[in-house]
Amino acid sequence: SQKIEQNSEALNIxxxxxxxxxxxxxxxxxxxxxxxxxDPGRGPVFLLxxxxxxxxxxxxxxxxxxxxxxxxxLFHITASQPADSATYLCALVESNYQLIWGAGTKLxxxx
Amino acid sequence: xxxxxQSSRYLVKRTGEKVFLECVQDMxxxxxxxxxxDPGLGLRLIxxxxxVKMKEKGDxxxxxSVSREKKERFSLILESASTNQTSMYLCASxxxxxxxxxxxxETQYFGPGTRLLVL
Numbered sequence: 705s706q707k708i709e710q711n712s713e714a715l716n717i718x719x720x721x722x723x724x725x726x727x728x729x730x731x732x733x734x735x736x737x738x739x740x741x742x743d744p745g746r747g748p749v750f751l752l753x754x755x756x757x758x759x760x761x762x763x764x765x766x767x768x769x770x771x772x773x774x775x776x777x778l779f780h781i782t783a784s785q786p787a788d789s790a791t792y793l794c795a796l797v798e799s800n801y802q803l804i805w806g807a808g809t810k811l812x813x814x815x
Numbered sequence: 816x817x818x819x820x821q822s823s824r825y826l827v828k829r830t831g832e833k834v835f836l837e838c839v840q841d842m843x844x845x846x847x848x849x850x851x852x853d854p855g856l857g858l859r860l861i862x863x864x865x866x867v868k869m870k871e872k873g874d875x876x877x878x879x880s881v882s883r884e885k886k887e888r889f890s891l892i893l894e895s896a897s898t899n900q901t902s903m904y905l906c907a908s909x910x911x912x913x914x915x916x917x918x919x920x921e922t923q924y925f926g927p928g929t930r931l932l933v934l
Contacts, residue, residue: 749925
């Protein structure tokens with residue numbers, strides 16, 4: 705069956721370290737993949753988009769990679785700060801223009 | 816900045832009541848979406864609309880209907896609320912990637928969500 709997986713367990717990272725979140729998918733051929741941030745009681749906010757022909761995308765302290773062979777995207781936050789604590793969602797977009805969402809990974813940055 | 820607003824942050828309704836959730840966006844986006852979000856599950860698409868008076872079923876349309884009479888407004892209706900419809904409801908809007916091609920793949924802009932409790 706088709707599915708998109710993110711680590712359901714919270715990720716605890718010490719402030720200043722790099723946080724890496726994983727998004728794995730099976731049985732999809734995504735045209736591109738997006739990452740969103742969601743704070744408690746709020747709607748998701750778009751962070752980055754990476755296309756299937758791009759290996760890496762950066763925005764300030766954020767970096768996303770996309771490996772279509774491994775069927776995996778990694779989301780990195782460098783020099784992490786407590787304010788980065790949130791749930792991070794990945795969503796992939798297939799060629800038929802359907803948006804498929806992961807359940808999200810909760811990231812906790814400890815001071 | 817795109818702004819998407821939802822009519823209520825919190826709602827408490829009784830089983831069998833008719834419930835209206837309204838969403839308004841101010842960026843002239845063609846596409847609008849209604850999702851529900853439950854713990855441990857990804858966002859699940861209920862309905863979407865890519866134009867005024869147009870609507871398409873998402874993955875879980877049962878028990879819901881929608882209305883898009885104006886471009887900026889997309890309403891979700893629970894005809895007869897049930898306890899299994901207790902959830903966080905999120906509205907989103909976006910631009911299309913190609914004219915009238917269907918739901919958008921580019922950035923989706925979300926409202927703050929409505930947390931609905933059905934007793």
